[in-house]
Amino acid sequence: MFPKRFDQARPFVTLGLILLAWIFLPLGVKTFSRATFFEIQAPLTVADSIVRDLQTFWSNRLHSKDELLKAGQQVAGLIARYEYANQSNAHLEAEILRLENLLKIPSMPDFRFEPARVARRDFSGWWQRMVIRKGSNYGITVGAPVVFAGGVVGRITEVHRYTSVVDLLTSPTLRLAATVEGDTRPISYQGGLNNSFTSPRGTVDYVPLDVYATTSASKHLVTSGLGGVFPPGLTIGDITSLEPSADGMFKSGEVQLDQRLGTLTEVTVLIPLNPEE
Amino acid sequence: MRRYDPRWLIVTLANLLLWWLTGLANHYVADFAMHFYLGGLLVAYGALRLDPRQGLIATVLTALLVDALEPVPFGTSLVLFSLVHVTVLYGRQRFPREGAIFGIVVALLANLFLVIALSFLLVGANPRPASAWLRIFADLFFSQIAILIVAPWFLALQDRAMELAEIHPETGRPVVR
Numbered sequence: 001m002f003p004k005r006f007d008q009a010r011p012f013v014t015l016g017l018i019l020l021a022w023i024f025l026p027l028g029v030k031t032f033s034r035a036t037f038f039e040i041q042a043p044l045t046v047a048d049s050i051v052r053d054l055q056t057f058w059s060n061r062l063h064s065k066d067e068l069l070k071a072g073q074q075v076a077g078l079i080a081r082y083e084y085a086n087q088s089n090a091h092l093e094a095e096i097l098r099l100e101n102l103l104k105i106p107s108m109p110d111f112r113f114e115p116a117r118v119a120r121r122d123f124s125g126w127w128q129r130m131v132i133r134k135g136s137n138y139g140i141t142v143g144a145p146v147v148f149a150g151g152v153v154g155r156i157t158e159v160h161r162y163t164s165v166v167d168l169l170t171s172p173t174l175r176l177a178a179t180v181e182g183d184t185r186p187i188s189y190q191g192g193l194n195n196s197f198t199s200p201r202g203t204v205d206y207v208p209l210d211v212y213a214t215t216s217a218s219k220h221l222v223t224s225g226l227g228g229v230f231p232p233g234l235t236i237g238d239i240t241s242l243e244p245s246a247d248g249m250f251k252s253g254e255v256q257l258d259q260r261l262g263t264l265t266e267v268t269v270l271i272p273l274n275p276e277e
Numbered sequence: 278m279r280r281y282d283p284r285w286l287i288v289t290l291a292n293l294l295l296w297w298l299t300g301l302a303n304h305y306v307a308d309f310a311m312h313f314y315l316g317g318l319l320v321a322y323g324a325l326r327l328d329p330r331q332g333l334i335a336t337v338l339t340a341l342l343v344d345a346l347e348p349v350p351f352g353t354s355l356v357l358f359s360l361v362h363v364t365v366l367y368g369r370q371r372f373p374r375e376g377a378i379f380g381i382v383v384a385l386l387a388n389l390f391l392v393i394a395l396s397f398l399l400v401g402a403n404p405r406p407a408s409a410w411l412r413i414f415a416d417l418f419f420s421q422i423a424i425l426i427v428a429p430w431f432l433a434l435q436d437r438a439m440e441l442a443e444i445h446p447e448t449g450r451p452v453v454r
Contacts, residue, residue, distance in 0.1 A: 011329060011363035018337070018359060022352055030351050037345030044297045048304075121304045124312035125412035126399040127348050157348070165348075172403040173348065192403045196310045196415040203404045262308035 035160070042163050045131055049119035109228060111145075111270035114138055118265050119163060128171035128194065132267060135160045143229060145270045150258040151235025152176075152223060153267050164269075169236065170200040170261060177226040178204065178236055180211055180219045186226055189236055193254065200257040204239060207251040213239040221255055231270070282449050284327055287438045288335035292319045293342060295431055300346075302423075312416045313423045314395075316343065317388025320358050321428070322435045324365035325374045325383060326446040336362040349399070357394055361387045381428040385421055392417045 063071075100107050116132040123129075134140055136159050146153040146166050154174060158165035167174050172192030179186060185208050193201035204221065213219040218238035225232030235258075242253035299315050306312070319339050323332040340358035344351050365383055373379050396413045403409035439446045443453070 008367065011366045014329075014333065015359050015363045018333075019356060022355060033341060034345050034351045037341050041293070041297070041342060041346060044293075045300065048297075048301055120300060121307035122300070122312075123303070123307040123310060124314070125409055125416055126395065129348065167348075172409070190404045193405060193408055194310050195408065195412055198310060200310070205404075262310070 038158075038160055042160060045120050046133055046163065049117060049133060053117065109231065110273040111231070112139075112273055114140065114269040114271055116140075116164075116267055116269055118267060121262070121264075123168070123170070123194065123262065125194065127173060128168040128191065128200075129157075130154075130166045130168060130264070130267075132164050132166060132269070133162070134269070135162045135164050137162055139271055140164050140269055141271060144272065145230045145234075146267050147234060147270060148260070148264055148267050150260055151237075152230065153261065153264065155229065156269065166267070168261065169202065169257060170194055176230060176236075177224040178221050179224040179232075180207075180239070181222050183208075183211070184224075186224050187221070189221065189255065191257075199259045200261055202237060202255040202257055203252065204242075204255055205245065205250065205252045207239075207242055207253060209244070209249075209251060211239075211242065211251065213242045213253065215240045218256065282331065282444070283442055284331045284439070284444060284446060284449060285334040285338070287442060288323050288327065288332075288435060289338045289342075291322075291431070291435050291438060292335070292339040295319065295427070296339075296343060296346075310412070311419055314392055314416065314420045315388065315424055315427065316354070316358065316391040317361070317386070318384040318424050318428055318431055319343070320361045320365070320387050321380050321384040322432055324362045325369055325380055326435075328447050328449065329366055331449070332366065333359070333362060349395070353395070353398065357391055361390060377429055377432055380432045381425065384424050384428050388420060388424055389417070392420065 096108065099105075114134060116134040116138075118130050119133045120131040121129075122131075132146075140156060140159050142156055142159055144156045146156060152169050154166045154168040154171065155176075156164050157167040168191065170191045172190065175188060175190045177186050178189040187207050188205045189202055190205070191200075191202045193203060211219065218240045221236040221239050223230040223232055223234040223236060237255040237257040239253050240256045242251040244250075245252045295315060295318065299313055302313055303311075320336055323335040323339075326332075327335065336358050337355060340355040343354040343358075347354065365387070392413065396410070400406050400409050400413070436446070440452070443451055445452050
């Protein structure tokens, strides 16, 4: 029989023992446990996303034939526009290839486009992530860029069997190399300004002193292509304010991001075709 | 023959249900830049009503389920949830722990501790910590209100599940209906 004083402290002793056991548990066991506990919950996450899709499907079935005809006409117009853009794109790609061969410069990274539905959004003050309904079963890799019609969405941070986790552009854990459109000097972008009931914002650092931006005369911020993860020229947002940094050598400021990042239902993952390069 | 004791399983499954519902709510409020964190409520029932062993098993499993979904070092919630669990366990004999009001108060205090502890661990990554704290306190406010609303239902759900399983939450003895 333990003395009364020990009995009172027993919960804390048990906690200490559990923590000791946890510290000395091999990393492989922890990694396996994490993957297992994630996959146990994955069907729940995917199931409610599928139910939402079904809900949308049935609500779309209620549209009248007139509405569908109008939508069809709009889609036909869009297809014609995209077909023209596709032809221009093919011509430009051939031109890039010709110049690469002529100047003997390494070719641009090539990507395969993998569209994916958003299963879950998780936007807190600590992190900003979303779960998409495609994983290693579609060849998605960790670090792959994720985009949508408005530009960059984020980067894949975890890949599971049927789902992947995207770290969003608004997340404080995401940093990437950017440039002001029309300029080639690199700038550091980081997410993380997400006050309640306001549109998402990010921050920029190491902005050259001769770059000016205000709310009325904002500067368009795009990916620089440095680092090899994101292709160059993808929209990040608009720089709306810039102030000299503490050392006076650069400027720091805020970036207004796309409001649609909070309501995305479908994104595209850019999977590198030659990851070894 | 020894009867199988499912108390840890009942509490863990109830916690999984609550965690899933919280995730669903967070999905819909993401556009308003809001977030609910109900970690404190996941610990309350196990720490207040179950016996120490069964309660700790439920808390550890719940913490691992939570850890698997969050971008924190695996084991962070395990440490924090276990710490809250043993603290409640240490003092629970002195309070009317069967009452729903006390359960809600414990859930609110536990949630307050968990949010602040997690924030101290994670806020360093933010480029503007002051702005991040403002958002964290706003989220904490919404989370505490959500706990006030959800806790009576959630504690009653677990009590009812124990009744359906015909088992006493603390002693594990069969209860005749």
